[in-house]
Amino acid sequence: MMTSTAPAGPTGFDVAALRAHFPSLASGIAHFDGPGGTQTPRPVADAVTATMTAPISNRGTGALSETNADAAVGAFRLAYADLLGVPAAGIVYGRSATQLTFDFSRILAQDWGPGDEVVVTRLDHDANVRPWVLAAERAGAEVRWIDLDPATAEFDPASVADAVTDRTRLVAVTGASNLLGTRPDVRTIADAAHAVGAQVFVDGVHHAAHQFVDVPALGADFYVCSPYKFLGPHCGVLAADPGLLETLRPDKLIPATDVVPERFELGTLPYEMLDGATAAVDFLADIAPGDDPANTSRRERLRASLHAVDAHETRLRHRIEEGLADLGADVVVHSRAADRTPTLLLTLPGRKTRDAYRFLLDHDVLAPAGSFYAYEPFRRLDLDDEHALRLGLAPYNDDSDVTRVLHGLAAFLAQV
Structure with a gap:
């Protein structure tokens, strides 16, 4: 399914070839709303x-x-x-x-x-x-x-x-x-x-x-x-x-x-x-199924593919974390666990994250603000009514998406 003449990326699969299976990505939106629901590839809709x-x-x-x-x-x-x-x-x-x-x-x-x-x-x-x-x-x-x-x-x-x-x-x-x-x-x-x-x-x-x-x-x-x-x-x-x-x-x-x-x-x-x-x-099993997919069980192809997806998403998460660190005290990252998914919860001291959400939308970046039905952790973080911004990655996110969201946040924070 993911056959492409382009070389595989450093984390095991060709992201450009993957993205070609998602008609919705032609909208130009950089989606960071994966934790709320991912985009749908053509084979699923078919x-x-x-x-x-x-x-x-x-x-x-x-x-x-x-x-x-x-x-x-x-x-x-x-x-x-x-x-x-x-x-x-x-x-x-x-x-x-x-x-x-x-x-x-x-x-x-x-x-x-x-x-x-x-x-x-x-x-x-x-x-x-x-x-x-x-x-x-x-x-x-x-x-x-x-x-x-x-x-x-x-x-x-x-x-x-x-x-x-x-x-x-x-x-x-x-x-x-x-x-x-x-x-x-x-x-x-x-x-x-x-x-x-x-x-x-x-x-x-x-x-x-x-x-x-x-x-x-x-x-x-x-x-x-x-x-x-x-x-x-x-x-x-x-x-x-x-x-x-x-x-x-x-x-x-x-x-x-x-x-x-x-x-x-x-x-x-x-x-x-x-x-x-x-x-x-x-x-999912066909994203990066290993060297001999024809003779490999679907579960083993899933193992190989999901390990490749995890490596890809983790690399992008590190890029986002480094970019957020460069923004200094204007951004507080609440996702701090030693073992975590590529999902980051942010607050922006002195600013409303819903304003950031709307600003990013104007730049075709979807990074939702809210508490996301996580009622107990939201209260435990003492965020009260200040809804946080969530950046969540999916397999189809790429480096250009990361660049766009970081540039968008920097532009939002630069406003007087």
Whole structure:
């Protein structure tokens, strides 16, 4: 898919060849809004269109329209099994990661009660906080918090040590912060949770967009992600061990199947979205698939491609950080964790970041301002109502994008 006569870049793939697959980039906008949702490559859009215009109906084994629908579901599960490192029977489709988290919070809380504890963090997007807080409150369980240290943008070690007790039933933790980019040590937290018999629910929405994922190695019992954060359509995916899913009893219609994972998917699935999400995985796998892609599994091609993407994005992130440092005290960078994604949260002392956002828009640079549903970390950083500016990279960003955003910020700050 990425074949080009141009030489590969220093981080393993030809960015110009990659960008050619994204019709939206012809707008001339330099997109730094990847954490909110990426642009869509042509093969993903084509897959959606092909499914919607082909014979399609409810799943079955008779008519072509029935087998097309069944094939879309099977291909989707296999693709996300390869992306996340779990069996295909452990892949659940959802409208969004938020919807899936709310659904599973209600299911898992069915046997919680007074005396039980649920652990959430001050680093997470609210989609991995509020569902658990609400479920705990309704069950009479106590909520405990892992705190965020604003000085480091990492978890407070003492808080981590104190959070998990022998009464903990579940720990909800992010794989990577959509606000600050921080990638916490999920495995250590998961090991502590499992030692007391608790389950671990990982929000991988920002994590899966920037790192090769191995759900079992991460220690996650449940892992959610959103394909539209990594070049796919707007939907959500949950990954878990099929044996664990077999133990859960969601509410469902009487005629609806009780087979895992279908028992968690309510109503007729949107087959066009499934095929688009599958195409996104295939596109990722072809970015930099290694030396012998024809004889390499899709999971191994994903590993090679995502390592190349990570190297590319990290290099660009370093360029941005160096440029921001040159702007001096006019810019405060809150993304400080030792291990982090290519996502930077900025405030501009004495200036409104929404003004900077609008100024950059006038220069065809999209760097959004807001709190980005990261309610707890935003409060913990004591930013009050001063919405911050977020610069988030995606695989299609290039050096010219970085130059434009740095020049744009410098011009904004130079205004009297």
